[in-house]
Amino acid sequence: MNILILGSGGREYSIGLALKKEQSHKLFFMPGNGATSNLGTNINISDYDKLAIFAKENSIDLTIVGPEAPLVDGVVDIFRKNELVIFGPTKEAAKLEGSKAYMKNILKKYNIPTAAFIETSSENEAHSFINSMSSTPIVVKADGLCAGKGVIIAQSKDEAKKTVTDMLSGTSFGEAGATVIVEEFLDGYELSVFAICDGENYKVLPAAQDHKRVGDGDTGPNTGGMGAYAPTPLVNDEIYKKIEERVIKPTLKGMQQENAPYEGVLFIGIMVVNNEPIVLEYNVRFGDPECEILMPLLESKASELFYYGATKQLDKLDIKIKNExxxxxxxxxxxxxxxxxxxxxxxxxxxxxxxxxxxxxxxxxxxxxxxxxxxxxxxxxxxxxxxxxxxxxxxxxxxxxxxxxxxxxxxxxxxxxxxxxxx
Known part of the structure; x- marks a missing residue:
């Protein structure tokens, strides 16, 4: 196949590397990085309409979207209008990551377990909610995209209030902080769970653990991720089953009812509290660096996983994972x-x-x-x-x-x- 991969990071490189090993594809990267040119051809066409024309002219059989920004901007909708096969959620479905408020309200509406929260653009309302909370830390999130850095864990009510004020004023994250979510802190251990979805069917990949803080022992500020491993032995079959029944299935059903069927990677940030999985957030793409450690664990062809996901055929795929x-x-x-x-x-x-x-x-x-x-x-x-x-x-x-x-x-x-x- 001729395959186009959107993005420039390690996530996109690792997808390209997995596809390259199949030795039967011609790869293109937009824009790619200084090393993806060793796997395929880098192109620089940032206009999605023009990119769709390029895909048609170069007989691209499958496009895989790596980062969240093109998805939130609607690249999938544009490609589908041009009758092109593309892996990823539509603009409407990508709101699960594009707006934390939208995501939290979907969780609430469809009874998917998540932390108690308030969504608001009012400083006074947020401060009142913080005052009513019985314990600290307190989690404050900017609503919009912040490259994985828009979540602050405040250690005191005063710090939480200041964080809210800085977000709503635009000081911290600009327009992304025009609405905030304040929620209870969950004390447990965190998981990264990835489901490949085609709107109705799904395949769950091995659960991973990311390391967000810059320093050893989880010290220092949050980053995009300093390392990861999979599968984690902290997950058993019981927890996987709970995640499927209580989270993935109701999410897919709920998004159908919202007329935004979810297709692509559903990245579920889970906190396990007393053996119960609770959703922290959704992302609409692979995590980075989780993608780098999940691709090598695939025994099945990566191309089939992406293509079947993009063409509503996941029910035909028997995904195989290496015992490593x-x-x-x-x-x-x-x-x-x-x-x-x-x-x-x-x-x-x-x-x-x-x-x-x-x-x-x-x-x-x-x-x-x-x-x-x-x-x-x-x-x-x-x-x-x-x-x-x-x-x-x-x-x-x-x-x-x-x-x-x-x-x-x-x-x-x-x-x-x-x-x-x-x-």
């Missing part, structure tokens, strides 16, 4: 997540260890190619991925690979998958 674990360690730039860093040349040692070569790889993200050299130019530069029969083996390989990668100012967490290994 995968760990991804993010290599970030020196000043991430505080500010941008100077571009730095990336060098990778000549790896001779066959075991490491066969069971690890790099997914490139914030990189550019210049005069034949790869430069670290983004916040999260790349992900070192290891796979193995145990989480420890997979993690060891990921960290062995990370020791072979060099660029000025590189930073990474040394404790990825600690939740699993301490248990």
């Amino acid at each position: 674990y995968c760990v991804g360690v993010v290599m970030a730039s020196e000043n991430y997540p505080y500010s941008s860093s100077a571009p730095a040349i990336i060098t990778i040692d000549n790896i001779v260890d066959k075991d490491l070569l066969d069971n690890s790889h790099i997914s490139f993200a914030g990189v550019e190619e210049k005069e034949g050299k790869l430069l670290a130019t983004g916040g999260r530069v790349l992900v070192c991925v290891g796979i193995g029969k145990s989480i420890k083996k997979a993690r060891d390989r990921a960290y062995m690979l990370s020791s072979e990668v060099h660029f000025d100012g590189k930073k990474f967490r040394t404790d990825i998958a600690y939740q699993a290994l301490k248990n």
Whole structure:
């Protein structure tokens, strides 16, 4: 197939890498990054109508949308009007991520378990709700897209009020904070659960755990994600069944009733409290870096998963997952997540260890190619991925690979998958 992948990060690189291994596709990336050009052809057509024309002229059989912004902007609707096959939710369905208020109200309307909350644009109303809360911390969320950074966990009522004020005034997140959600803090452990959906049918991938904080021991500010692993041993068949029955099925049914059938990846942020799964949020695409550690676990063809999802045929797909674990360690730039860093040349040692070569790889993200050299130019530069029969083996390989990668100012967490290994 001719396949077009929208996006420029490690998520899109990892999807492209999984497709490239099938050795039967011609890949295009829009815009891609400095390393995706080794997997396919990078193009730069940011106008979605013109991109749809490109897809027609180049006989693109399938388009896969990586990031949330094109989905919220309606790229799927445009491609479908042009009778093109595209994997992802429509503009209306993408409101599940585009508006946290919309998402919370869907959860409430269809009795899907979530934290008690208030949605408001009134500072006084938000402050009154905060005053009425019996405990802290308190969670404050900006309604709109904030690149995964619009959620603040306030440790006191005063901090929660100040956060609300900063969001509503536009100081924190601009227009994205014009409406806020204030909700109770849930004390449990967090999961990333991904369901591939076609409007009616779904396939659940192994549950992952992300590491949002920049520093070891979950310290420092939130980031887009500093590493992940899957599957997590913190989930059993009972929890998977509860997530399917109480979350995924009513969500798909509810979105049908809203005349916005959900197709694409449903990324469910779950907090497990006393063995009960409670929805924190929905995203409408793969997580990053979770995608980087889920793609290598697919034994089925990735192309079939995406194509069947895009053409309402998931009921025909028997998805197979490898009986292995995968760990991804993010290599970030020196000043991430505080500010941008100077571009730095990336060098990778000549790896001779066959075991490491066969069971690890790099997914490139914030990189550019210049005069034949790869430069670290983004916040999260790349992900070192290891796979193995145990989480420890997979993690060891990921960290062995990370020791072979060099660029000025590189930073990474040394404790990825600690939740699993301490248990």
